[in-house]
Every structure is written in structure tokens, then in C-alpha cells.
Amino acid sequence: MSTSQVDAPDRPAPPPTPPGSRGIRGFADRWPFRRKLNVLVGVPLAVVALLLAYLIADQVGQARDAAAAAQLVRDSAQVAALVDRVEAEHQQAVLLSVRYEAAGADGRPSPVAYRRAQTAVDAQVAAVRKAFGDRLPDTEAQALKEIEGLSSLRDTIEQSYLPADNIDPAYTGAARSLIDGLGLDRNAALAATFTGNLLDSLLRADAAHSSFETSVFSATTGDTNALIEFTAAVGSYDLYLHQADRFARFATEEQADRLAEMEHSAAQREIAEAYAELQIDPSGLQANSREEVRRTFQAALAGYRAYPEQAANRLKIASSLIDEIADSADDASSDAWWRAAALLASALVGFLLWLAFSVAVRRSVIRPVQALTGAAQEVSAATSRELARVADDDADDGGPPRLRDVPVTARDEIGDLAEAFNQVQTTAAALLERQVLSRRNIGEMFGNVGRRVSNLTTRQLALIDAVERGETDPALLERLYFHRTNIAVRLRRNAEQP
Helix, strand or coil: CCHHHCCCCCCCCCCCCCHHHCCHHHHHHCCCHHHHHHHHHHHHHHHHHHHHHHHHHHHHHHHHHHHHHHHHHHHHHHHHHHHHHHHHHHHHHHHHHHHHHHHCCCCCCCCHHHHHHHHHHHHHHHHHHHHHHHHCCHHHHHHHHHHHCCHHHHHHHHHCCCCHHHHHHHHHHHHHHHHHHHCHHHCHHHHCCCHHHHHHHHHHHHHHHHHHHHHHHHHHCCCCCHHHHHHHHHHHHHHHHHHHHHHHHHCCHHHHHHHHHHHCCHHHHHHHHHHHHHHHCHHHCCCCCHHHHHHHHHHHHHCCCHHHHHHHHHHHHHHHHHHHHHHHHHHHHHHHHHHHHHHHHHHHHHHHHHHHHHHHHHHHHHHHHHHHHHHHHHHHHHHHHHHHHCCCCCCCCCCCCCCCCCCCCCCCHHHHHHHHHHHHHHHHHHHHHHHHHHHHHHHHHHHHHHHHHHHHHHHHHHHHHHHHHHCCCHHHHHHHHHHHHHHHHHHHHHHHCC
16 A cells, blocks of 8 residues: 555635625735734724824813913903903093093193093003913904004094093093904814803993992083983993903802802992982983082082992902913813823823733733644654655654643633644544554454465465475476475465565
């Protein structure tokens, strides 16, 4: 028997791959098993890492926005102070103008207080620019330029009498532009926490109340525009109530109560009493003569001390609320930073745990597969050796091969495969052992048959020799020698061949 006769039969060719699946499937089939596992683990890991990076970046962005919002809120305190300074200058402008009307041609009133108010406004404009620095919005920069553009109006007021309805629009518009320039209600960084609306309503409530105070004082002076100033006071107070209600919708109850304290100071009570007196007979607010204007102005000037006191109290309340809002924005920024740090730490820990788990799973898959591959190669080598032993070279049998079992380290599909492979090895070893035993038995059988044929042939030759010794016929002896002896010798030779 030759080795070519015991080779395994040829395997049937695999079915053809459909044309539509040759691309990705053929590409993946060419990959090593390790690379497939790397891709299977690495791609989801990369996707999760990108998602976590996006979430962390979003938290960092929120933290930065909150920090920028807190800084903007704190800087807005300087704008609130500037609005208060503008209203203070507005009041001094009204005072100076009424003094001109009361004095007539008898004298020229001193503009010292008015210039002092101008200096305070200019200093506060510089403070606003310094506080914002490069972060100053373009709209706010334009509003500051409008404040600086009041120089011509200032010169006119210092020179002669100017009706209040010519003074009010410039100062009121400048104060409104300062708040509009901040764009608090349109700031995306402030929208998430309602900080923009909260601060915007606070600044507008403060400005409206300041304008109300100025209008009330101007209406009590008996100026020719006293009725117009009273109407402006009514409108400003309604605007204050609207903005206070708007503030209460976004603020806490405590903050709303703090804002309401603007209405409960001693100075505000005096202003409220003056406002109530104006409501009794609005048509009689305007003085009819210079002497009446002088008396009314002196009476209004006697109670003027309440207005600076109320302005200081109001600014104190607004500044404290602004600081509180800024602290809340700082807390939001801090919380966002902590959330970003916690998310980053959780992501790193989760990533490391997942990476360790992936490596462990990868090893638990790769190692049994490698062990199975090694065992299969060992079975293949042992089978090749057995095929060589089965060849017709009468090599001595060395016994069946001893194949090592594949260690079963997992209780999953690969572990089941390893156990099945161990069973295949056991079955193959048993078949090889049975083949060796059969070959040995066949060899012994043919050896016994050969020895028996050899013994029979030897006995046959001995009988033929005995017949030859007793026979004298030469012709008979020749036939015996050339036919029977030749056949017997050939049988013995064939029986004795290994």
C-alpha cells in the first residue's frame, strides 16, 4: 500500500460568492482574526470616545459661557452706575435750566454743580471702558460715544434756559442706549440660565425709577413744561412696575423683595408724597409768573435732598442684586467646570475599564484560537507521519501518537469548540491506534502463513529428495528435478521473503 492511496479525498469546491457580497465580505475575509477583533473593539470605543469628547467639550463650553456671563454681569454694575450718573446729571441740568428761568435777567446761576455731575459721568464712562476692555460690545461703545456727544447740549444748558422737554429726550435716550448696548436679553451665553433677562429687567427697572424721580422733581419746579414732566413721571413709573414684574418672573422671591425695597426708603416716601401732590391737580403744575416759578422752585429745591439719597439707596440695592446675580453666574460656571471634570474623570475610568475588559476578552478569544490552531497543526503532522508509516516500507510500528489535549479555559462557544476538538483528537488517536493494531495483526497473520508455507515447502522438498534417492530412472528423475523441485524452491523462497 502506498501513501498516495491513503490520502484524504479532495474536498468539493466552495460555492461561488454572490457578486454583491464580494466587496466587504471578501475584504473582511482577508483580514487576520486579530485585526477583526481590534476593529470590532476599537471602532465602538472610538465612537464612544468621540461622544464623550463632545459632551465634555459641551460642558467646558457651558463653563466658559457661564464664566463670561458672570464677568459681563459684574461689568454691568459699572453701566448701572453710569446710568445713575447720567440721571444725576439730568437732574442737575433741569435744576440749572429752572434757575435760569427763575433768575431771568437778574443774574447768571452757577454751573458748578452741573459741571461736577458732568465730570462724574465722564469718569464713569472711562470706568466702563476699563472694566470691559476688549470685551466691550460695539453697541455699548456706540452708546458711550453718545454720552460723549452730549457736549453741545451741555454747552447750551450752561448758556441759557432750555425747556425740560428738550433736555429729557437726550439724557433718557442716552441711559436707554447704555442698557440696550449690552444686549443682555439677546446674549446666547446668558439665555440658558435666564441671567440676561434677569439683569436686563433689573437695569431697566433701576433706570425707569431714576427717570421717574427726575421727572417728579422737574414737575415740582413749576417749569413751563411741568405738565409734560408729570406725564413723563407717570410713564416712567409704569415702566418701572412693568420691569419690576418682569424681574420677579426670573428672580427669586427674596431678590424680588430686595428690588421692592426701592419703594420703602424714607427718601422714596418724600418723593412719593410729592408725586401724590402732583396728581391732585396736574393742570395747575405750571407757574404763571417768574415770581411764582421762583417760589415753586425754592420749595422743590428744599426737598431736593431726598433725590440724591434715593439715588444712592437705589444704586446700592441694584449693585447688591447685580453682585448676587454675578455670584449665581459664577456658581453656574463652577458647577459646569465640576461637571466637565467629573465627566472627564468618569470617561477616563470607564475608558480604562473598558480597555482592560476588551484586552481580557480579546485574549480569551485569541489564546484558545491559537491553541486550537497549534493542536490542529499537531494533528496534521501526526497524520502525515502515520501516512508515511502506512507506506509499504515495513517500518517498525512505534505505537499510536499521543496528542495533548487543548486546555479549556472558557465556558463559551470557543470552550465548546475546544472540547469538541479534544473529542476529535481522542477519536483520531483511537482510529490511528486501531489502524496500527490492524496493521500489526495483518503482519503477524502473513508472517504465520509464510512460516507455515515455508515449513510445508521444506517438508515437500524433503519428500522429493527421498523419492529421488530411491528412483533409478533418469528420465523420471529429470522431470522431478526440473519441475517439482523448481516449484517447491520458488514457494519456499517466496515464503521466506520479508
